[in-house]
Amino acid sequence: MNQQAPSLSPPTLPVSLAANPKLSAWLKFSSNGQVAISPGKVEIGQGIVTALAQIAADELDIDLARVQMVRASTAGSPNEGVTSGSLSIQQSGRALRHACAEVRRIFLEQAAERLGVDVDALEIEDGTISGPGNIRTSYWELAEEVSLDRDATPGVTPKIATRRTLAGNSVPRIDIPDKVFARPRFIHDQVLAGMLHGRVLRPENAGAKLVELREDDARSVAGFVAIVRDGSFAGVVAETEHGAEAALNALRxxxxxxxxxxxxxxxxxxxFPKAQPCESSVISKKTAASPGTVARTIRQQYTRPYIAHASIAPSCAIAQWSGNRLQIWTHSQGVYLLRTDLAMVLKLPVENITVEHIEGAGCYGHNAADDVALDAALLAKAAGGRPVRVQWSRQGEMSDAPFGAAMAIEIEAELDAQDEIIGWRHDIWSNGHVARPGRAAQPALLAGFELENPFPRMVSTNPPQANGGGGDRNSIPLYDFPSWHIESHRLTTMPIRVSALRTLGGQGNVFAIESMLDEIAVERGEDPVAFRLRHLRDERAKDVIRAVAARVGWKPEKQPGIGYGIGFGRYKNTGAYCAAIAEIEGAQDIRVNKLTLAVDVGEAINPDGVINQVEGGAIQSTSWALKERVRFDRQRITSTAWTEYPILRFSEVPDVEVELIQRSDMDPVGAGEAAHGPVTAAIANAVFDALGVRVRDLPITRDRLIAAMELT
Amino acid sequence: MPIVRFRLNGVELEIDADPDRSLLSILRGQLGLTGPHFGCGAGECGACNVIVGDRAVSACDMPLWSVADKDVMTIEGLGTSERPHPLQRAFIAEQALQCGYCVSGILMSAAALLKRNPSPTSREVKEALDRNLCRCGSHNRMLRAVLRAAEEMAAG
Known part of the structure; x- marks a missing residue:
């Protein structure tokens, strides 16, 4: 599919299809003229089910209305690991495109045989297969004769871009009407027959153990069903949600x-991170063929704080036991991975557990979705076979869920006598950015650490660079510096629980690199756009920068109190290209007036969906850059409510304009994490443009500005 | 327990419950309405917003007694797919959400705004929605959707 890189090696299956080759796992024709499409990736607010439906309908030549998207479940969905890293279009999309193309061919061959004509004489329109002389059949007529319980084969060629009719178009998202009419689509809104409600008691102080629990008052609450206690894990089950809350208060x-x-x-x-024990690894090293002479060195340090997922909904799950079999409904990003960890904690074979996805609120990484699923499983043990719905509190969501890791980044640039960059050193001190379930020999679920016989608290790690890296994500420069040394120092202690949050280390690293570049451009008296273009070789990278610069008429005329800054990145160095220009205003409290972005995600399956994701990423990263910081004292997380963890509000949201560079012949990549790094850097650089002050510690608050001014 | 009477989506109701309980707990609990969403329980995010009288308020920190004899409207009373409110049509037209968890509360804040101010400026919409949080960053689309609905309503 990637026409840029013709391959001489034998054709291979897309990675998700190779792992789940059975075609029937991906799609089924049902008798009512529908097609059930069953991806392993899940809807987390990013519109993926619509984009995947478009891909499938296109390859099969059927109307989108015939596509029914099946929710991921360990009962039968392909195992596609976790819905993360902006990989759903890349992985699920490619697998479905291939599987559907192959199924189409299988049906065409079957139709040719039945109708006694050549495959080439047949065409398909909305599932009806027809040929010369008005002969016709359909997928549904042939469905009984064709078994899809066979493995996909390499070498199938999906349609070329110009023959696709749905992919590439802004089809309305199929989940939006339910949400606008408030039909119960979220897990929070599911009501099962006989369902009970549960709540879990957790300490305010980090890592505190439950030493005493008086239960009498909780037991006397109306509708009380049970108290479950195992070590420091304790929770209540009641007939109603109100009762569960009241019992929890009594228990507390x-x-x-x-x-x-x-x-x-x-x-x-x-x-703090530099003082912790760590494991250092060189991420990339480049040596100049003919080293220049270093005239001077600029060294700067950048930090970003812990950042909360802060979904609008607290995490929620429903669990139901039937003997020693367990059913879980969850908004986890990875149903199979969650099942692995549940099996470990509950000491059950995985076959005894079915985990089914139901949508939750917007998910930006590994939040408490998996934790609450184990909570529900533990509480449901006391429910006599009835389903138990457990929901966390806002406070729990803001203090007990994993955070995005804090980072300290040091960049040292070596300049020659002409102030050209001849050496670059980038060091990152940070916890690992991933402690997801289902990947280690120990579970990653919170309650697992609290039991009488606890599992050890997991310390987060980093995915390898080949998978995009973790703390080191986006740390390798995209620029043509003649030499560099990139090193990651992963903390081996984890006093504050962290795991995957959008972009992992990407936001911090792009912020640091792009801030430093800006600083050097200013020192040189060179325009920062021209400076970047001069150091890039990749035309797609240059195109997004040129596009965004052209769109704002770079550089707009100087006005007092207003600044402009640019940031650029290619997510994971292999994914979406994004350049952003920020217009900011203010002297003490920074306001972002406008963000202009250009993105290139290769083939944009649903252009409006891509733009929606990029707009969302731009606004969320503005919030991170200006406001967000998990607060704590030496005992506990203190930012446990929206008043203490403010996020960007309607009155503070910038105008956002996104230019999408559509490349229909290039492999599609995800869009949800493209904007965070470039937007953060663009804002910081715009602050410098307006005020002459470099803020290198996020978020850019009034206090930080004052501190930075004192250093200037 | 004392009986609290109020009108919910135009229907007279008598609720036999502790009057200090939150309106949200009653709506989602014994009344089985899942449209208003729990977000924070402290009136800080707007996910549970409903209209009481002519104002959008958080149902999570509003005691049941305070709506006695009043008109309460939830998202369930705003419109249906067969008879959508212009705001609902506009939110679909603008694809004005990502996850959509905050949307039922935002629609209620916007509906209350359009009732008292049928042709708001962009700034007035932002002010009216300022207590509603959206984490996915769909604000600008929602803003456009509210303005679009206002235009549509003005055009009759």
């Missing part, structure tokens, strides 16, 4: 906790 009053474990000093995020 009867609980005594140990002191817990100390947290780091929040005001010292630059030094």
């Amino acid at each position: 009053k009867g609980a005594k906790w140990s002191d817990g474990e100390p947290l780091p000093d929040e005001s010292d995020l630059a030094n």
